[in-house]
Amino acid sequence: MADEIIRDIFVRNRGLPVRIDYVQGTNAVPLKFQFRDYTVPSGAAARIYVKKPSGKEVYNSASLSGNTVTVQPTTQMFAEAGEQEGQLQLTSGQKLLVTFPILFRVERNLISESAVESTDEYGVLLQLIGDAEKAVASANDAAGKASAAAGKADRAAEAAGSAGTKAEKAAEAANTAAGSASSAASGASQAAGKASAAAGEAAEAAKRANDAADKIDGLLDGSAYTELENKVNAILKKMAGTITTE
Structure with missing residues (x-):
């Protein structure tokens, strides 16, 4: 491309x-380097x-695409007129691969010859520092999240232990209630037996009461008395006969 x-x-x-020829203090034209005997x-x-x-x-x-490295010059890269050397690093x-030196012939910029002060420029180092700071921040954030997660895990474990204790108490109460129910059932069975026996005894007592009532009724209407009188008279007759014979 032309640019x-x-x-x-x-x-x-x-x-x-x-x-490479370039003009001092300019940065508009990218530099493209194509590796011909090495596969990146x-x-x-x-x-x-x-x-x-x-x-x-x-x-x-610099940017890298396949075997081509593209360098976008900065103002500082060509801030000084004269010859300077550079190298590509992969x-x-x-x-690690470093190329043979590349010669840059920087021509004076008459328009702004003194407008740009030449200084060191370490974009890579600044980027590495920035990446390191981000990594540290990310690590701190991850550590904070891990600590929070550990706290939640501890609280969950504590809650689980409390729930286990409550479950044990509930099981114990259930066992006690089951025992009480069993005892109540046994007592009810015994009470039913006693009630049945009492009912039998009551029926027998009622029979005896009815018999006694019948006897009383006989006495009251004279039938029982007449029968007794007849038996006495018969005995007296037998006794009289016996006395007369002798």
Whole structure:
């Protein structure tokens, strides 16, 4: 594309040095580097390091797509006129690749020659610090959540223990009630037996009472008396006969 500066990068042999011309204090045109003799691992990270004529440094992140690294220059990267060298850095886990030096020839910017003060720029380090701070914050948040979860677990365990105690007491009360019910049933059975016996005795007493009443009725109407009188007269007759014979 017309708005990019594209260069091929070789890492197996130095070959011809890579040169890029740029204007001081500008940052509009991206730099695109294509690796030709090396396959960039998936998940790798790309960075660019530049050392300016004054000795000040720029160390920033770059974007990576396949085997192509794209660098978006910053104002500080080319803040000083003159020749300066830079290198691309690729990291993948414990593996590290650094390219041969790239020569940047920075031409003076007459319009704003003194408008930009050259300083060190460590975008990568700032990013790493930011990532570390986020990681610490995330870890603290996770620790807080873990502590809260542990507290809830302790309260749940305490509640479970209390519930277990209540359940044991309820089971004990149920067993006691069952025993009382069994005793009551046994007592009721015994009472029923006694009631049945009492009913038999009452029936027998009623029979005897009826017999006595019949006898009383006989005496009252004279039938029983007449029968007794007849028996006495018969005995007297027998006695009289016996006396006369002798």
